[in-house]
Amino acid sequence: MVQNSHRPAAPPVGVFWWFVAPFALLTLVFGVWPIVLAVQTSFTASATALQPQAKWVGWANYAVLWSDPIFMNSMLRTLTYTSLAVFSTIVTALLYALLLQSVWIARGRLFFKVAVFLPVVTPDIAGYVVWRWLYDQSFGAINTALEALGLPLFGGIASTSTVLGAVLVAELWHHVGFYVVIFWANLALCDKGQSEAAQIDGANPWQHFWHVLLPQLRPALLVNSVYALIQYLKTFTVVAVMTKGGPNESTNFVSYYAYQLFDQGRYGEATAMATVLFTLILLLAGLAMRLQGGRRSQ
Amino acid sequence: MAAVDLRAVSKTYDGRQLAVREVSLSVPDGELAVFVGPSGCGKSTLLRMVAGLESISQGEIAIGGVRVNDLPARERDIAMVFQDYALYPHKSVRENMAFGLRLRRTPEAEIRRRVGEAAELLQIGPLLDRKPAALSGGQRQRVAIGRAIVRQPKVFLFDEPLSNLDAQLRTDMRAEIKRLHQRLGATIIYVTHDQVEAMTLASRIAVLNAGQLQQYDTPARLYRQPHNLFVAGFMGSPPMNRLTANLTPQSIEWGGGASCQRPTGWAAPWPEQIPLVLGVRPEHVMVGPAANDALAGQAPVVLVEPLGAETLLTLQVGQQTLVCRASSELSVAMGDTLTFSVHPRHVHAFNPDTGASW
Numbered sequence: 001m002v003q004n005s006h007r008p009a010a011p012p013v014g015v016f017w018w019f020v021a022p023f024a025l026l027t028l029v030f031g032v033w034p035i036v037l038a039v040q041t042s043f044t045a046s047a048t049a050l051q052p053q054a055k056w057v058g059w060a061n062y063a064v065l066w067s068d069p070i071f072m073n074s075m076l077r078t079l080t081y082t083s084l085a086v087f088s089t090i091v092t093a094l095l096y097a098l099l100l101q102s103v104w105i106a107r108g109r110l111f112f113k114v115a116v117f118l119p120v121v122t123p124d125i126a127g128y129v130v131w132r133w134l135y136d137q138s139f140g141a142i143n144t145a146l147e148a149l150g151l152p153l154f155g156g157i158a159s160t161s162t163v164l165g166a167v168l169v170a171e172l173w174h175h176v177g178f179y180v181v182i183f184w185a186n187l188a189l190c191d192k193g194q195s196e197a198a199q200i201d202g203a204n205p206w207q208h209f210w211h212v213l214l215p216q217l218r219p220a221l222l223v224n225s226v227y228a229l230i231q232y233l234k235t236f237t238v239v240a241v242m243t244k245g246g247p248n249e250s251t252n253f254v255s256y257y258a259y260q261l262f263d264q265g266r267y268g269e270a271t272a273m274a275t276v277l278f279t280l281i282l283l284l285a286g287l288a289m290r291l292q293g294g295r296r297s298q
Numbered sequence: 299m300a301a302v303d304l305r306a307v308s309k310t311y312d313g314r315q316l317a318v319r320e321v322s323l324s325v326p327d328g329e330l331a332v333f334v335g336p337s338g339c340g341k342s343t344l345l346r347m348v349a350g351l352e353s354i355s356q357g358e359i360a361i362g363g364v365r366v367n368d369l370p371a372r373e374r375d376i377a378m379v380f381q382d383y384a385l386y387p388h389k390s391v392r393e394n395m396a397f398g399l400r401l402r403r404t405p406e407a408e409i410r411r412r413v414g415e416a417a418e419l420l421q422i423g424p425l426l427d428r429k430p431a432a433l434s435g436g437q438r439q440r441v442a443i444g445r446a447i448v449r450q451p452k453v454f455l456f457d458e459p460l461s462n463l464d465a466q467l468r469t470d471m472r473a474e475i476k477r478l479h480q481r482l483g484a485t486i487i488y489v490t491h492d493q494v495e496a497m498t499l500a501s502r503i504a505v506l507n508a509g510q511l512q513q514y515d516t517p518a519r520l521y522r523q524p525h526n527l528f529v530a531g532f533m534g535s536p537p538m539n540r541l542t543a544n545l546t547p548q549s550i551e552w553g554g555g556a557s558c559q560r561p562t563g564w565a566a567p568w569p570e571q572i573p574l575v576l577g578v579r580p581e582h583v584m585v586g587p588a589a590n591d592a593l594a595g596q597a598p599v600v601l602v603e604p605l606g607a608e609t610l611l612t613l614q615v616g617q618q619t620l621v622c623r624a625s626s627e628l629s630v631a632m633g634d635t636l637t638f639s640v641h642p643r644h645v646h647a648f649n650p651d652t653g654a655s656w
Contacts, residue, residue, distance in 0.1 A: 193384035
């Protein structure tokens with residue numbers, strides 16, 4: 001190619017650092033440094049945590065967490081919710097991306113694209129406020145509609161048995177578009193030849209998906225599951241806006257519980273909790289990357 | 299095994315752009331038919347319509363006497379070998395070949411037997427446990443052919459299967475495909491843009507241009523009796539010489555003052571005194587003293603291309619050129635003037651306006 005022979009010389013390395021420096025600095029100051037401080041705080045007594053000479057207490061805060069039934073429940077709840085949410089997000093996003101590719105919606109493709117991505121760019125708090133209204137027991141649109149149709153009412157965020165589902169639906173609405181984009185991009189890269197070979201080999205649509213498409217979607221599956229895992233383990237905004245951890249602690253996830261303790265001045269325990277969550281995310285994400293990476297090299 | 303019938307098959311895109319227009323032909327059971335033509339002529343589209351990968355806009359395709367227009371590819375019982383192999387990269391060679399059989403719930407023992415046989419036939423036995431990424435281009439193409447063979451389909455479709463291989467491998471694989479056809483006795487439709495491949499493999503060749511069938515015939519008849527200028531120019535390398543000429547009672551005028559002696563007593567089977575295009579194969583142009591019953595003339599040599607066994611000479615006839623396939627023992631230099639001759643029975647004539655043969 002002619003273009004290659006006229007490629008401009010690589011700029012000196014110094015220029016690279018000048019471009020990187022501002023963002024690296026921001027990351028260090030607002031990203032890494034607070035994490036270091038939080039970890040440090042988790043080893044100090046809450047009462048002295050904000051003073052220059054904080055009192056060092058070793059693993060005491062972690063011991064408190066270990067014997068705190070609310071924390072243990074909260075952790076269990078977070079893990080349950082995360083598994084459920086990651087699974088539903090991946091499945092929903094994948095199905096939606098396949099729908100976007102299918103011939104059934106030839107005319108409405110743009111509508112379906114906008115519909116799924118608009119919530120992603122909507123401010124999350126605004127979105128969750130609307131969902132709170134929708135679920136409202138006395139004047140919410142959902143129950144009004146159910147009542148008009150003569151169907152049993154939906155507990156929404158007021159009932160302990162339905163609140164996790166209700167919160168999950170709101171979160172899916174807000175997040176799933178992002179995952180759809182990743183799957184959709186990966187689908188566009190899939191080899192058409194293999195699909196045609198499978199048709200001729202006699203594969204029905206399900207067999208085609210399972211034997212031909214899914215193996216090619218591994219990169220998107222990896223990125224999406226790691227990203228979803230991180231995102232749902234940190235679930236906070238939706239709880240803060242819609243349920244405040246209730247009803248009866250049933251949405252009191254680790255991030256929200258830590259935030260509550262922090263609010264009460266229990267800095268040591270709160271940061272210990274955050275540190276546990278941070279470590280967990282790091283381990284799980286690392287494990288997922290390793291599993292997928294290992295498979296690829298086979 | 300089954301015959302394939304195409305009846306007035308057309309393909310339009312967006313309701314107007316014609317990719318294939320009203321092609322009708324029959325591939326008899328057990329024959330190897332080649333669709334050949336320049337790129338964009340519609341040959342691959344036609345093949346993909348037989349496969350069920352493209353819809354049929356108009357007309358009808360039947361496999362084994364059964365209309366397949368509305369059958370999806372998976373129900374047509376055909377197998378296809380693709381130009382870029384289209385192997386499943388995450389499956390081993392064995393599983394690539396077994397996939398179609400597994401989908402049809404073939405018993406495991408039967409799968410093992412058929413895969414084993416095909417692997418032996420194609421000499422890929424030692425590769426069965428490898429992934430496609432660990433194979434060379436030629437090996438991948440063998441696996442793709444193996445995947446088709448194990449299915450024992452009614453019809454095999456080959457879409458430019460050798461285009462991605464280097465020249466030597468292409469020649470070897472070509473011979474192997476021919477042997478395979480003779481051994482399996484299968485109905486095969488083979489698409490290529492390479493007329494040598496078409497000539498060597500086919501029992502019948504369909505020459506296509508701009509979506510239209512130009513001629514469907516045996517290789518020999520296609521070569522000897524081309525129906526039009528396109529076929530005459532496409533088949534054969536170097537292609538048939540095509541010169542504009544005018545027949546007068548005494549001579550053949552080539553324009554630019556050049557002419558040929560007309561054999562005495564020869565009545566041309568074409569109209570006299572109007573412009574014609576005459577076609578002559580390079581191997582039918584003789585160099586040296588002419589016989590009495592031949593068309594003969596003199597022309598300077600403008601290009602000498604030695605090929606080893608033979609030499610291609612380009613002669614300047616008026617403003618036109620005539621390529622001649624001469625023995626390499628003939629010593630000729632550029633600028634020499636040669637006497638050339640052509641026997642009238644080797645001369646083809648075409649209508650210059652329509653390109654059709656007279």
